[in-house]
Every structure is written in C-alpha cells, then in structure tokens.
Amino acid sequence: MRHDPSSGPVAARVEALNxxxxxxxxxxxxxxxxxxxxxxxxxxxxxxxxxxxxxxxxIAVLDRATPVVFIDxxxxxxxxxxxxxxxxxxxxxxxxxxxxxxxxxxxxxDPDRLLHKSDSDACCALRKAEPLERAxxxxxxxxxxxxxxxxQTRARLDFFENEADQRIKxxxxxxxxxxxxRDYMLNNRLPRHPLVARGYPSIxxxxxxGRVKDGEDPRAGRWRGQEKEECGIHLVNGKLVRGPVxxxxxxxxxxxxxxxxxxxxGFAADDRGGDFQSPDLPGxxxxxxxxxxxxxxxxxxxxxxxxIRIAFPAFSDGRGFTMARRLRMMGFAGRLRAAGHVxxxxxxxxxxxxxxxxxxxxxxxxxxxWEQWQAxxxxxxxxxxKRLRGLA
Amino acid sequence: xxxxxxxDTAYVRDRVAQFRAQVERRLDGSLTEEExxxxxxxxxxxxxxxxxxxxxxxxxxxxxxxxxxQLAHIAERWDKGYGHFxxxxxxxxNWPRLxxxxxxxxxxxxxxMHAIQTSGNTxxxxxxxxxxxxxxxxxxxxxxxxxxxxxxSTDHPEFQFLPRKFKIGVTGAPNDRAVIRSHDIGLxxxxxxxxxxxxxxFVGGGLGRTPMVGQELAAFIPERDLLPYVEAILSVYNLLGxxxxxxxxxxxxxxxxxxxxxxxxxxxxxxxxxxAQFSGIDQELLSxxxxxxxxxxxxxxxVAPYHAAREADPVFRAWADTNLADHADGAHAxxxxxxxxxxxxxxxxxxxxxxxxxxxxxxxxHDQLRISHEQNVILPHVHRADLPQVHGALKEAGLATAxxxxxxxxxxxxxxxxxxxxxxxxxxxxxxxxxRFEELKLEHEVGPLKIKISGCINACGHHHVxxxxxxxxxxxxxxxxxxxxxxxxSETTVIGQRAGPGFSADEIVPAxxxxxxxxxxxxxxxxxxFLELYRRLGAQPFKDALYxxxxxxxxxxx
Numbered sequence: 001m002r003h004d005p006s007s008g009p010v011a012a013r014v015e016a017l018n019x020x021x022x023x024x025x026x027x028x029x030x031x032x033x034x035x036x037x038x039x040x041x042x043x044x045x046x047x048x049x050x051x052x053x054x055x056x057x058x059i060a061v062l063d064r065a066t067p068v069v070f071i072d073x074x075x076x077x078x079x080x081x082x083x084x085x086x087x088x089x090x091x092x093x094x095x096x097x098x099x100x101x102x103x104x105x106x107x108x109x110d111p112d113r114l115l116h117k118s119d120s121d122a123c124c125a126l127r128k129a130e131p132l133e134r135a136x137x138x139x140x141x142x143x144x145x146x147x148x149x150x151x152q153t154r155a156r157l158d159f160f161e162n163e164a165d166q167r168i169k170x171x172x173x174x175x176x177x178x179x180x181x182r183d184y185m186l187n188n189r190l191p192r193h194p195l196v197a198r199g200y201p202s203i204x205x206x207x208x209x210g211r212v213k214d215g216e217d218p219r220a221g222r223w224r225g226q227e228k229e230e231c232g233i234h235l236v237n238g239k240l241v242r243g244p245v246x247x248x249x250x251x252x253x254x255x256x257x258x259x260x261x262x263x264x265x266g267f268a269a270d271d272r273g274g275d276f277q278s279p280d281l282p283g284x285x286x287x288x289x290x291x292x293x294x295x296x297x298x299x300x301x302x303x304x305x306x307x308i309r310i311a312f313p314a315f316s317d318g319r320g321f322t323m324a325r326r327l328r329m330m331g332f333a334g335r336l337r338a339a340g341h342v343x344x345x346x347x348x349x350x351x352x353x354x355x356x357x358x359x360x361x362x363x364x365x366x367x368x369x370w371e372q373w374q375a376x377x378x379x380x381x382x383x384x385x386k387r388l389r390g391l392a
Numbered sequence: 393x394x395x396x397x398x399x400d401t402a403y404v405r406d407r408v409a410q411f412r413a414q415v416e417r418r419l420d421g422s423l424t425e426e427e428x429x430x431x432x433x434x435x436x437x438x439x440x441x442x443x444x445x446x447x448x449x450x451x452x453x454x455x456x457x458x459x460x461x462q463l464a465h466i467a468e469r470w471d472k473g474y475g476h477f478x479x480x481x482x483x484x485x486n487w488p489r490l491x492x493x494x495x496x497x498x499x500x501x502x503x504x505m506h507a508i509q510t511s512g513n514t515x516x517x518x519x520x521x522x523x524x525x526x527x528x529x530x531x532x533x534x535x536x537x538x539x540x541x542x543x544x545s546t547d548h549p550e551f552q553f554l555p556r557k558f559k560i561g562v563t564g565a566p567n568d569r570a571v572i573r574s575h576d577i578g579l580x581x582x583x584x585x586x587x588x589x590x591x592x593x594f595v596g597g598g599l600g601r602t603p604m605v606g607q608e609l610a611a612f613i614p615e616r617d618l619l620p621y622v623e624a625i626l627s628v629y630n631l632l633g634x635x636x637x638x639x640x641x642x643x644x645x646x647x648x649x650x651x652x653x654x655x656x657x658x659x660x661x662x663x664x665x666x667x668a669q670f671s672g673i674d675q676e677l678l679s680x681x682x683x684x685x686x687x688x689x690x691x692x693x694x695v696a697p698y699h700a701a702r703e704a705d706p707v708f709r710a711w712a713d714t715n716l717a718d719h720a721d722g723a724h725a726x727x728x729x730x731x732x733x734x735x736x737x738x739x740x741x742x743x744x745x746x747x748x749x750x751x752x753x754x755x756x757x758h759d760q761l762r763i764s765h766e767q768n769v770i771l772p773h774v775h776r777a778d779l780p781q782v783h784g785a786l787k788e789a790g791l792a793t794a795x796x797x798x799x800x801x802x803x804x805x806x807x808x809x810x811x812x813x814x815x816x817x818x819x820x821x822x823x824x825x826x827x828r829f830e831e832l833k834l835e836h837e838v839g840p841l842k843i844k845i846s847g848c849i850n851a852c853g854h855h856h857v858x859x860x861x862x863x864x865x866x867x868x869x870x871x872x873x874x875x876x877x878x879x880x881x882s883e884t885t886v887i888g889q890r891a892g893p894g895f896s897a898d899e900i901v902p903a904x905x906x907x908x909x910x911x912x913x914x915x916x917x918x919x920x921x922f923l924e925l926y927r928r929l930g931a932q933p934f935k936d937a938l939y940x941x942x943x944x945x946x947x948x949x950x
Contacts, residue, residue, distance in 0.1 A: 025425070187426050189636060316430055316513070318553025322630045325550055329665050343427050345414065352549035368422050375413065382403045384543050388619065390673030 010165045013038045017160040017168070029159050030058050030172040033143065034066060039168060040140025043067040043097075045132065048084040049203040050218075051181050053190045054173065055145045060091035068096045069135045069142075073127035074106075075116070075205035079194045087191060099135045101127050116207050120223060127205075141168035147176050150219060178218075179363040186314045186341065259339075260365040262347065262358040264377045267370050270359065276309050291319050295326050302332045309359070312340035321353040328354035344372040348379035393454050393760060394539050394684045396504035403546070404501045407508060411435045412494035434514050434552060436507025437493055440812055446485045446493060447510040448500060452520035452538035452562070453481035453763040453770075455505075457750035460761055462503040464746035470496050475746070477731060477739045479803055479854060480559070481519045481763045482510050486810055508546060513554045515545035515626070520562045521569045522764035525687055526726050526772040528718040531581045532589050534564035536682040537618060540674065544619050551626050555633030556641035558626070559598075566883060571765060573597045573606040573885035574857060576643045577625060582612065590614045595625060595655065596647030599851040603887045604644040607652045609659065615678075617663075620670050624662035628655065688758035690721050691775055698776035701783075708783050710836065711794035716779070719772075725779060727757075727771040728764070729786060730793040730801060734830040735823050738804045739767035748789040756782050766803055768796065798835040799843060799908065800826035803854055807847030807864065814847035816864025816871040817897070821845055824901045829908075838908055841922045844879075857881030859923045860907060861888045862900065873900040875907075877934055878926045889931060891938055903938055910937035 017038055021029050033039050044059050046052045046068055059066045070084060088096045109115060109126050116123040136142055148157050161169040173181070185192065195203055199211040201218035210221040261268045277284035279298060287308045289295070298305075308327060310320040324336055338350050339359035350358055358373075380386070396404070411431075418428040438445040448463070455463075463483055467475045470492055471485040478484055488496060500506055510517050518541045520534045521527070541560060545551070551558070561575040572578025578594035590612050597606025613621050625643075632650070634640045647655050702709045717726040729749060732738050741749075749769055753761045756778045762770035774782055786792040795801045802825060805811065807818030822845055829835045844858030848865070855861030861876035872894040879888025895903045911922050914933055926934065936943035 183424070183426065315427060316553050317635060318513075318550065319631055319635075321550040321553070322627050326627070326665070329669070343423070345410075345423075345427075345431055346552075349547075349549040349552055368417075372417065372422060375410075382399075382406050382547075384403070384546050385548065387399065388540075388544055388674045388677065389669055390671040 010168060011162050014158075014160045014162040014168055018158050021159055024159075026172040026176060027058055027062075029170070030055075030143070031062050033141065033170045033172065034063055039170070041138065042141040042143060042170070043069050043136065043139045044143040045069045045071070045136075046145070047071070047204070048080055048087060048193070050193050050196050050201055051185075052145055053087055053192075054181055054184050055143065056087055056091055056093065057184075057188055057190055058172070059143075060093055064092050065094045067139075068093055069132070070096055070098045071128055071132055071135075072098050072100050073205050074100060075113070075123075075127065075207060077195060077203065077206045077209075080203060083191070083193050090191065097135065099131045101131050105130070116205070120208060136167065139167065141170055143170045143172065145173055146171050147173050147181075149177060151217075177363070179361065183341070187316065258362055259359050260362060261337075262360060262365075262370075262373050263356065264351075266374075267365060272307065276307075289323065291317060293323070295323050295330070298327070298332075299330060302327075302330065302334075305332070305334055307335040307337060308332065309337040309339050310355075312338055312342050315341045315343045315346060321349060324350075324354040344368045344376060347373050347376040351377075351379040352383060352385060393456060394535070394681055400543075401501070401504065404504070404506050404508075405498075407435070407506065407547075408494055408497040408501055411497060415490065415494060430512050430553070433512035434509055435497070436510040437488075437490075438511060440486070440810060443487050444490055444493070445810075446488045446496060446507055447478070447482045448485070448505060448507045449510045449517040450481050450483060450505075450763050451517060451542050452524065452535045453522045453765075454520075454524075454535060455761050455763070456759045457754040457761065459503045459505055460746050460750035460753070462499060462505070464743035464750070466496055466499055467743040467746070469499075474740055474742045476737070476806070477741065477763050477767050477769070479765050479767060479805075479852065480517060481522075481765060482517060483763070484806075486806075511557075512552075513556050513558075514552050515541075515548065515554075515558045515560065518542050518545065518560045518562065519570055519575075519765060521564055522762040522770050523569060523717060523726055523772065524564055524762075525685060526719050526724075527565055527569075528720045529565045529567050530720065531566070531583060532564050533682070533685050534562040534570075534579075534581055535685050536678060537579070537581070537591075537615070538562050539681050539685075540618065540678050541622065543677075544622070544674075548626075551630060554626075554630055555635050556638060556643075558629070558643065560622070568881075568883040568885075569764075571854070571857065571881040571885075573883075574599055574603075574854070574881060575606065576629075577622060578606045579618075584612060584614070588614060591618065593621070596644040596652070597885075598642050598644040599854055599856050600642070601639060601849040601851070602642075602644065603851065603856040604648065605885045605887060606644075607647060609652065609656055616672070616675050617667075619674055620666040621659070621663055623666045623669075624659045627662050627666070628658045632658070687720075688760070688773060690724055690773065692723065693775070693777060695723055695776040698779050701780040705780075707787075707792075707794075708780060711783055711792055712779065714794045714798060714836070715796045723776055725774055725776050727774050727779070727782060728796045729769040729771065729791050730795055731768050731791075732795060732801050732826065733790060733793045734795075734800055734826040737819050738802055738822050741769070745789050745791055748785060748791065752782055752785055766801065768801070795826075795835060797840045797842070799829045799838055799841050800835055802826065802843045802845060803858070804845040805847050805852035807845075807853075811847065811852075813850055814864070815849075815866035816847050816873065818845040818847035818853055818862075818864055821862065821864070821873065821897070821900060825904055828901050828905060832905075834908070834912075837918070838912065839918060839921060841908070842881075843904070854881060855879070856887045857885065858888060859926070860904060862904075865894065867894070871897045873897065875900075875903065875938060877907075877931055878923070880923060891931065891935055893939075906937045906940070907934055910934060 146154055148155055157171050157174040159174055163169045201212055202222055203209055204222055208223050212221040259270055261270050276286045276288040279287045285306045289310045291311050291313050310323050312320050320338055336355045337357050337359055338355045342358050414431050417423045436447040467473055471487050476484045518538045520538045524535050525533045559575045560577045561570045561572040562579040563570040563572050564581045573594055574597045580592040582592055583589055593610040594606035595609045598604055629643050632646050715728045719726050731741055753759055756774050757771040758773045760772050762772055802822040804818040804822040808814040809819050842859045844854045845862040846853035846855040855863050857879040861879050863874045865872050874894040875891045876888030877891050880886045915925050
C-alpha cells in the first residue's frame with residue numbers, strides 16, 4: 001500500500017504506529033504493517049536463515065504476494081540456497097527478489113573473494129548493505145525478524161523504528177522469546193534450515209559463520225573472534241555497531257538445559273539426566289522413542305528396560321498417548337515418561353494413557369507452574385474409561 | 393431417554409470448572425493462544441467471523457422438553473434470541489461472549505447437556521437416526537450404542553489430539569437416515585443368523601474437499617465387541633493418520649492411501665490387543681442404558697379425529713402428506729417440524745418457537761424431541777388423534793411449513809454470512825430457491841428432492857450428497873455457484889457429479905428452476921422421483937436444461 005503523505009514525517013509516524021500497536025501480537029502487527037497507509041509500500045528482507053521461516057510463513061498466510069528481498073552475498077552456504085528455494089516454493093511466495101552485488105563492484109573491490117579475511121566490515125558493505133540499499137529504494141518500509149533477546153543492541157527494540165528519517169523498519173517479532181520461535185515452527189510444521197541440526201543456530205555467510213557449542217549464545221558463531229555483532233544491515237544511528245554479546249541471552253541458554261520432571265507430587269529435577277539411548281542399541285535400559293517409532297518392534301525386548309521416554313514434538317500431536325497405552329498393553333511395567341511440548345491440561349490424559357511423569361522445559365514450567373498441573377493430578381476421578389473397563 | 397447419572401453429572405460439572413480455569417489461564421498468559429485453541433474447540437467454542445460461536449451437542453439428536461426450554465433460555469439470556477440447528481445434531485449459538493461461556497456451560501449442565509467434543513481433533517458428537525426408537529423399519533434402537541460410544545469417547549485419554557476430527561454415525565435401520573457412509577466410522581445395526589444384534593462397520597467416509605464414500609471394514613461384529621473394535625480403529629488412525637497436511641489428515645485419506653485391506657489387517661491386530669482391556673462391564677452398563685431408551689407406553693385409542701381433519705382441512709392434509717412418517721405403531725406418527733419456512737434461514741429457531749415445540753412434546757409427544765441432520769425437529773411419538781391440535785399450534789408459531797423432503801427443505805451451511813471459512817453465501821441462495829418454488833406452487837408436484845448448499849469446499853452443507861448440490865466458490869472476488877447432480881446420502885450413497893461451469897448468484901436460482909422443470913417434463917409419472925429419473929436417463933438431459941445455449945449448438949451441429 002502506498003503511504004499517505006499527509007501522515008507526516010517518518011519519526012512522527014513511527015511514534016504513532018508504536019502507540020497504536022503497542023499491545024498487539026506479532027501476526028497482528030504484521031497484518032497492520034501490510035495495510036496501514038502510515039506504513040506505505042513494504043517488503044520483507046529475509047536471509048532464509050535459522051529462524052527466517054517464521055516471518056516468511058506469516059507473510060505467506062497474510063499475503064503471499066508481498067515482496068520478499070533475499071540477499072545472495074555469493075558467499076552463502078549451499079544449504080541456504082537450496083533451503084531458500086524449498087521454502088519459497090512450499091509457502092507459495094510469489095514475489096521473491098534475489099539481489100546481489102553489482103559484478104563491476106565485486107571485480108573492483110573483491111576480485112579474489114578474500115576481502116572478508118582482511119576487512120569483514122567492507123565485505124558486508126559490498127555484498128550486503130549496498131545491494132540492500134538499492135533493493136529497498138522503492139519501499140517506504142521493510143520488515144525484519146530481529147528480536148530483543150538477540151543481544152544488548154536489540155534489547156530495546158520496538159515494533160516500528162525510524163531508519164534515518166528515510167524508511168520505517170518493522171520488527172513484528174521484537175518481543176518474542178526463543179521458545180516462541182521454536183513453538184511457532186513446531187506448531188506450523190515449518191521446514192528447518194538443514195544447518196540448524198548441525199550446530200548452527202544463526203546462519204550468515206559461510207566464511208564468517210561457525211558452529212556454536214552447547215551453552216553458548218546462539219549468535220556466538222557469527223564473526224567468531226571478531227568484535228562484531230551486527231552484519232551491516234542493521235545499522236544503529238546509521239553506523240555499524242560493535243560490543244559484547246548480551247549476558248541475559250546466555251543465561252537463558254544455560255537455564256534451558258535443565259528440564260523439569262512433573263509427577264503427581266510436584267516438580268522435581270531430572271534424576272536421569274540425559275541418559276537415554278536409541279532402542280536400536282542392544283541391552284539399552286533407558287530408551288528414547290521418537291514420535292513416529294513403531295512400538296511393536298519392542299515386543300519381547302522390554303525385559304530389563306527401566307524407563308522409556310516418548311517425545312512429543314507438539315502438544316497437538318497425540319501419537320505418544322497411544323504409544324504409551326500400547327507399551328502398557330505389551331506388559332511394560334517400568335517408568336514411562338512423556339517429554340517435550342506437553343501442557344498442564346494434558347496431564348490427566350498422560351497419566352491415564354500410562355505415563356508416570358512428564359518432562360518439560362523450564363520455560364513451560366515457569367509459564368504453567370505446579371498448581372496448574374496439580375489441578376489435573378486428580379486423574380483417577382471422573383474417568384469414563386475406568387468405569388467402562390471395570391479396572392481398578 | 394437417557395438421564396444423566398451421578399457420574400455423568402459430576403463429570404460435566406468438573407469439565408465446566410476446568411474450562412472456566414482455562415479461560416482465566418488464557419487471559420493471564422499461562423496458556424498461549426495456540427495452546428488455548430484446541431482446548432476451547434474441544435469444549436465447543438469456535439472463533440467465527442463476527443464473534444465466538446458455541447456449538448452444543450444434542451447427543452444422537454435426542455432431548456426432552458426441559459432441555460429444549462433451557463436451549464431457549466440460553467438463546468435469550470446469552471445470545472440474540474435464537475439458535476441454529478446443524479447437520480450433525482448440534483445447536484449453535486452465534487453471539488456468546490467469551491467470559492460468559494462458562495456460565496452457559498453451567499446452564500447446560502443443569503439439564504444434563506454439554507458442548508464437549510463438538511469441535512477439535514477429537515471424536516465428535518456421535519450422531520444417530522433421528523427416527524430412532526420410533527421408525528417402523530428399525531432393527532433395533534441405535535441410541536443405547538451411541539450413548540455407550542459417547543461415554544467411551546468423552547475425554548478418552550488417547551484420542552483428544554488426533555490428526556483431525558473424527559465422526560461416528562449409527563443407524564438402526566437398513567434405510568440409512570444417519571448418512572453413515574459419510575462418517576469416519578459408520579455403524580449399521582443388524583442381527584446375525586441367531587438374531588443377536590451387532591454391527592456392519594464402514595470406515596473412511598467423509599465429505600469435505602475430498603468426498604469419499606465409506607468402505608466396509610467388517611460385515612458383522614457382535615455388540616460386545618463394539619468398544620474394543622472402535623478403539624482399535626482409532627488407535628490405528630491416531631498413529632497412521634497424516635499430520636503433515638491438515639487436508640490429508642482425515643481417516644478417509646489413510647484408507648485411500650493404504651487401502652482397506654491394510655487398514656483391516658492393522659485394525660484386527662489392534663483389536664486382539666484391545667479386547668483384553670474390556671472385562672465385559674461395559675455390557676452391563678449398556679443394558680442399563682438400553683432400559684432407559686425403552687419406548688414409552690403408547691395409548692391405544694381411535695384415530696378418527698385425524699381422518700376427519702384430513703377430510704376437512706386441505707392445509708392439514710398437505711402437511712400430513714409431507715411431514716409425517718410411519719411409526720412402528722400404526723395409531724401413532726412421527727412428526728417432522730420443518731425449520732425451513734420459505735425465505736427463512738434453514739435450521740434457525742427462535743426461543744419462542746423452541747418453547748412451543750417443548751410444550752407440544754410435553755403434552756402430545758411423551759416428552760421427547762429429536763433433531764435431524766436435515767436441520768428439522770422431530771416429535772417421534774404423536775398419537776394420530778392429536779395431530780390436528782399439534783398442527784394448529786405449530787401453525788400459530790410459524791412452524792407448520794409443509795415441505796419436508798421437498799425442494800425447499802434445503803440443507804445449507806451458515807455460509808459467508810457467519811463463517812470465516814466460507815467463500816460464498818449459502819443461506820440467501822436457499823432462501824431465494826424456497827421463495828421461488830413457493831411462487832411457482834410446484835413443490836408438492838415435484839415431490840422428494842434434496843437440495844444441499846455449501847458455501848465453501850469444506851462441504852458443511854453436504855452438497856456432494858444432494859440430489860442437486862450447490863457449491864459456492866469465490867472466483868476472482870465474485871461468488872460463483874457450481875452444481876452437482878445425482879448425489880445421494882442414503883444407504884445407496886453416491887457422490888454427485890459436477891454438471892459444468894458455475895453460475896453467478898443471479899443465475900443460480902433460475903438454473904435450479906430449469907433443472908426441476910426439465911425433471912417434470914421428462915419423468916414417466918409422479919412416482920418417478922428426481923433421483924430415479926437421473927439414474928435412468930443420466931446427466932445429459934439435466935445438463936441440457938442447465939446450459940440451453942450449448943444444447944442448442946449441439947442440436948444444430950447434429
């Protein structure tokens with residue numbers, strides 16, 4: 001939508017937009033951004049990286065013809081290029097504009113493709129910032145996936161930002177936490193960037209992106225060893241930013257490692273740690289079952305197994321309940337654990353299906369404290385199945 | 393009919409309390425919108441175009457006058473004074489406010505009703521033949537089995553998060569009035585050689601965007617195997633059903649992709665496992681339930697007033713000819729009250745009308761009412777001598793439309809007037825068709841004809857099984873109505889065939905009129921119904937009537 005010039009200069013419009021949409025959810029902000037005349041002509045800029053698919057999916061749902069700008073720095077991972085094509089096709093995005101640096105500029109400034117080694121800022125400017133500036137020229141506003149939790153420089157991010165009095169930058173996911181991103185991708189069954197599973201939670205150009213170790217900040221692999229946090233696209237006051245990675249994001253990561261075990265008597269720490277093995281391993285006594293595992297193959301192999309953990313990839317995926325019931329019918333008498341996205345409202349179902357306990361993330365334990373699980377710890381009462389089966 | 397015992401009452405109350413807490417936990421952020429969504433859906437609460445919509449179950453379509461009065465009370469107190477009866481024996485309220493929904497659920501619990509599992513990816517309200525317990529052609533009353541299935545499916549711990557919704561329908565007669573071949577599981581009561589009751593089982597039926605007719609999974613299972621067998625089907629579906637694409641997640645797709653023989657082998661294997669879970673106590677519960685469905689003691693007295701009214705009053709006679717069905721007892725009749733007055737919204741009833749129907753049931757109908765999947769209300773046991781009074785009271789309430797089974801007895805989904813999924817209006821089309829045929833004064837001459845209208849490809853108006861089906865689509869921002877012909881939802885279920893290009897909103901009513909006039913021209917006599925003629929002559933003469941221009945060109949070329 002072309003913006004209504006009578007709505008004033010960028011700064012005033014940004015202030016009014018932030019006031020208007022302060023309490024809106026991400027999808028609502030995005031919907032309004034696509035149609036509010038105070039925003040104007042708008043494009044989504046996407047790296048098709050680790051978390052990009054969230055905004056791409058939202059755009060596909062709201063208006064698949066929204067222009068999507070993808071910057072091919074010609075230094076990207078092959079996986080990113082194939083993932084870009086796959087996602088665009090699957091979501092039916094109809095206006096993806098792939099932009100690249102001008103060949104003449106590349107020939108002049110980085111003929112041997114080694115500029116990133118001597119001056120990564122100059123490389124970012126050449127391959128990203130300049131092509132982006134050109135691509136955004138026809139637009140009044142652009143959408144980014146930046147979030148507050150991603151670092152100190154982003155800690156006070158608003159939905160709408162004034163970019164040098166020229167354009168509005170829209171950040172619909174500004175207030176999302178890591179768990180929101182994860183839940184959204186799970187619930188909408190969105191394809192993941194193939195490198196995420198290989199230890200790259202944040203993905204940029206191949207030479208400047210490394211693996212991240214457990215407990216590290218997700219963006220720690222970007223420009224590792226350099227005092228660089230932003231790539232050149234996200235300018236602060238028109239300049240590149242330098243500075244340490246935010247501490248609060250690190251803390252989140254550490255806490256995330258400690259899951260909570262829910263039983264009829266309360267929350268507890270996990271006494272098993274991560275000590276689970278594949279059911280294919282002969283002699284394993286603690287088994288991890290995927291949501292699509294065939295429990296029949298365990299027939300006759302349950303002797304000596306202490307505990308079985310069944311994964312719930314999303315709370316709306318009820319396969320695990322039938323898997324648990326089948327294991328009980330096969331005579332399994334050890335501990336049965338439901339792990340993953342199981343909510344308090346499902347606790348009685350889990351118990352009735354044969355589970356002894358539920359393993360949840362600390363995030364979920366904070367959001368749904370013990371009282372909410374306790375409310376369904378009365379799973380033995382009001383149970384039609386018990387009544388129909390005549391079981392004690 | 394079945395009265396809630398202590399267990400059911402305590403369960404429903406507890407469930408309301410749970411939902412009340414869930415609403416609060418949504419508001420305080422404990423539940424995300426995505427987590428809350430299936431929880432409200434499994435309690436019957438939808439978010440529609442203008443507001444929330446609450447869908448209340450009328451299990452197997454049976455209710456008493458007290459319950460009907462409470463539905464009227466809810467309509468007045470919390471809604472806009474009316475309710476909408478649906479094609480799956482539910483009633484929908486279109487304007488409740490979220491914070492008040494728990495209060496509505498409490499009011500329902502007061503009379504042994506609920507909205508549990510009327511939506512969501514769960515086993516939905518179990519539906520049954522609306523003439524159950526009264527029809528002359530019945531093998532056995534299907535409702536005790538439907539009630540047993542209701543108890544079994546309610547809050548079943550394994551099956552609250554299925555790949556997709558799951559519908560079960562039961563019929564007690566070989567004449568299928570419950571559209572069972574369009575259900576995920578269709579059950580037909582029959583008896584074995586020794587006379588013991590059991591079921592023929594169909595699976596994988598469904599309408600929607602990929603209509604399929606259910607296939608026979610078992611020719612006969614004895615009644616004691618009902619729960620373990622149905623549970624076996626559900627357990628196979630829960631693990632096998634697709635979760636990657638909601639449009640391919642129904643059981644019908646699994647049956648289509650894996651084949652009925654593979655499904656049967658898996659179900660048989662699961663059935664072995666499940667049998668041991670049931671000790672037989674469910675059969676004791678079943679006989680207790682069945683006793684509650686015993687037919688009321690019917691009065692034996694003369695039917696002379698009925699015949700006298702037929703002689704004297706042509707309006708009564710016309711109504712009796714269309715709206716009465718044979719009762720197993722010759723002195724009684726099954727009355728269908730049409731909720732399809734010409735020009736009104738199919739299936740809507742005002743609170744005042746609900747009270748009139750409740751009063752009639754209490755006074756003349758052994759306190760029983762039924763809701764049919766054709767969106768009408770039934771008084772199942774009315775003595776023929778009382779019919780003139782019943783008809784008189786219905787006339788005063790605007791409920792005496794004599795059109796059951798005729799052109800204007802149309803099934804229509806809410807369409808774009810209410811539904812956020814709809815791509816076209818359906819109610820106004822139904823109203824215009826009914827009004828037009830009322831002007832032509834032709835419907836009684838035309839006889840049995842089922843027109844069904846859906847406002848989008850999800851097919852809530854069952855257009856696939858309409859003798860004439862109408863599907864409203866959006867073509868570049870303009871409503872466009874496709875016509876299907878020859879569909880049938882009975883024991884001879886057939887999916888209708890698309891006739892050709894669609895019609896605009898202005899053209900669709902004249903197109904239907906041309907179809908019906910062509911039928912009158914071509915039929916051999918009044919005994920030959922529209923569907924029979926279609927089966928005898930095929931689609932071509934009907935296509936010629938729909939598209940006269942093409943027919944002319946074809947003739948010219950010949």
